[in-house]
Amino acid sequence: MDKNSKIQDIFKRAEELSLKKKIIETVEVEESEPTPNLPSEYVTASGIMLSSKETMTNTNFLNKLDLSQNAYKDLTFTKEQAKRIQSEMARLTTGVIGVTPLTCLGPQCRFAKTCISIGTEIAVYNSKNGYKKIEDLRENDIVYSFNLETKNVEHDKVLALRYMGVKHIYRIKTHTTLTLDCTIDHPILTEVNGKTTFLTIEDGLKVGSVVYIADTDGNTDESINSYGDLLVDFIESIEYIGKEEVYDITVQNNQNFFAGNICVHNCPLQEENKAPIGKDCWIEVNQIQYWMEKYIIEFNVDGNSLTDLHMIAKLCEYDILEMRATKYLKQNDQDLLTDFISSYDEAGNPISNKAISPAFELKERVARMRSKTMQELMATREAKAKIIESGNTKKTTDLSALRDQLKELIANKEKLVEGTSKRVGD
Numbered sequence: 001m002d003k004n005s006k007i008q009d010i011f012k013r014a015e016e017l018s019l020k021k022k023i024i025e026t027v028e029v030e031e032s033e034p035t036p037n038l039p040s041e042y043v044t045a046s047g048i049m050l051s052s053k054e055t056m057t058n059t060n061f062l063n064k065l066d067l068s069q070n071a072y073k074d075l076t077f078t079k080e081q082a083k084r085i086q087s088e089m090a091r092l093t094t095g096v097i098g099v100t101p102l103t104c105l106g107p108q109c110r111f112a113k114t115c116i117s118i119g120t121e122i123a124v125y126n127s128k129n130g131y132k133k134i135e136d137l138r139e140n141d142i143v144y145s146f147n148l149e150t151k152n153v154e155h156d157k158v159l160a161l162r163y164m165g166v167k168h169i170y171r172i173k174t175h176t177t178l179t180l181d182c183t184i185d186h187p188i189l190t191e192v193n194g195k196t197t198f199l200t201i202e203d204g205l206k207v208g209s210v211v212y213i214a215d216t217d218g219n220t221d222e223s224i225n226s227y228g229d230l231l232v233d234f235i236e237s238i239e240y241i242g243k244e245e246v247y248d249i250t251v252q253n254n255q256n257f258f259a260g261n262i263c264v265h266n267c268p269l270q271e272e273n274k275a276p277i278g279k280d281c282w283i284e285v286n287q288i289q290y291w292m293e294k295y296i297i298e299f300n301v302d303g304n305s306l307t308d309l310h311m312i313a314k315l316c317e318y319d320i321l322e323m324r325a326t327k328y329l330k331q332n333d334q335d336l337l338t339d340f341i342s343s344y345d346e347a348g349n350p351i352s353n354k355a356i357s358p359a360f361e362l363k364e365r366v367a368r369m370r371s372k373t374m375q376e377l378m379a380t381r382e383a384k385a386k387i388i389e390s391g392n393t394k395k396t397t398d399l400s401a402l403r404d405q406l407k408e409l410i411a412n413k414e415k416l417v418e419g420t421s422k423r424v425g426d
Contacts, residue, residue: 115164115246116259117181122249123214123258125155134247134259137161144214145254146189146263148196151228153214156257159250169244170201172262174211174233176224180260183246185327187265189256193293196227197286198256198265201238203323204290209235214261230263284320291316299377311377318370325359325366333357 077085121131125142132141137158145156172180172188180188187198191210199205212230225232251257251266258264295301295315301308329336338357341350 115167115183115186115248116264117169118245118247120181120259123261134161134249135163137249143249143251143257145251145256145258146212146228146230147254151230153229154254156254157252159252161247161249164246164248166243167246169241169246171237171239171241172201172211172235173237174213174262175236176213176231176233178213178233178261180262180264181241181244182259182264189263189265191232192290193297195289197290199287199290203287205235205238207235207238211235212263214258214263233262287323288316288320291319299381305380308377308380311373311380314373315370315377318366318373322363322366322370325362328359329357329363333359336360 116134118133118135120134122134122137123130123144124132124137125144137143139158139160141158142155143158144153146152147154167183169181170184172182182188184202185200187200188205189196189212190199190205191197192199192204196212199209211233212227213233215229215231223234249257249266256263256265292312295312296303299308299312301312303309336357337354339352340355342353343351345351
């Protein structure tokens with residue numbers, strides 16, 4: 001094929017392709033906003049109301065208390081934080097939180113004025129004979145104290161010495177012939193229901209109570225056991241010996257020291273800048289634990305009974321309130337009377353009269369409330385006893401009925417056997 005023929009063939013093919021070309025028509029579509037998912041109908045505010053038509057069961061009742069997870073989805077906790085929160089929630093639900101007041105009052109705390117008699121020897125490190133009289137101690141002296149966690153005797157620092165005036169003194173004598181002269185409200189390391197705690201004569205320390213002593217050359221025998229670095233002694237006598245000048249010291253770390261070789265408490269609340277003001281008083285927490293254990297044993301309280309636990313907590317609360325009222329009377333209104341301003345004279349000077357101390361009236365109210373709570377607690381004991389007795393009576397009745405039915409069956413069986421025997425004989 002020559003050159004011209006090839007050119008003609010190309011134009012012919014191009015024409016054929018143009019005839020076969022598909023024309024695509026475009027259609028313009030107007031864009032519109034998406035239609036929202038609207039509710040089929042609306043309810044006005046008057047249509048939202050509580051209804052009592054729903055049948056209530058234990059399950060759906062408790063389900064209504066479920067937390068809305070969406071409301072708290074942004075809250076996250078570490079395992080340690082969650083554990084502390086759970087522990088506090090458990091404390092709130094047992095009723096223990098109702099035992100008040102438990103707040104540190106700083107220098108006004110009743111334990112800030114506990115005292116040791118003048119002349120009492122305190123175990124001191126690096127002294128000539130190992131002891132110093134309490135009135136001779138000075139700031140930064142190194143004394144011995146007891147670490148309750150490790151059960152080790154450790155060196156501790158004296159932060160302050162205080163002269164506390166003249167007070168009533170009691171003498172404690174132990175089985176190993178140790179003696180300690182102190183006020184009625186000075187805490188001493190002892191044991192209550194198998195647990196170590198600090199307790200005062202005023203709050204229950206008595207003859208026979210355990211005390212913890214330094215390892216001394218006193219009269220020890222098979223009755224004296226060890227507790228870590230200490231020995232376990234016990235009180236043989238407590239007697240009032242009169243009034244004496246008294247002192248107390250503040251210790252830095254373990255908050256205790258050895259007076260007359262007996263481990264006694266030093267309350268850091270004497271130093272205002274050391275007091276955990278606003279936090280739970282450690283001493284009162286121990287007292288509450290002691291009282292609660294005693295009440296639980298005395299009333300044989302079921303740990304699963306929330307009602308009983310709340311009533312026990314109330315009794316402990318009354319003990320705390322009465323203790324504080326008694327301390328107030330002792331320090332302020334020993335004659336049970338107090339002065340109050342009844343009017344003013346023409347010159348504007350106040351005219352005072354005597355009235356019964358509010359602390360004494362508080363003690364009376366606390367006594368009435370305690371009596372009422374104890375009656376309620378005893379009522380629950382009696383109710384439970386009646387339920388048990390009723391159950392036992394029912395069981396006895398049921399057994400008696402079963403026994404009668406068994407006798408009747410045996411008698412019927414004997415008659416049946418006797419009748420069968422006669423027919424066979426005939």
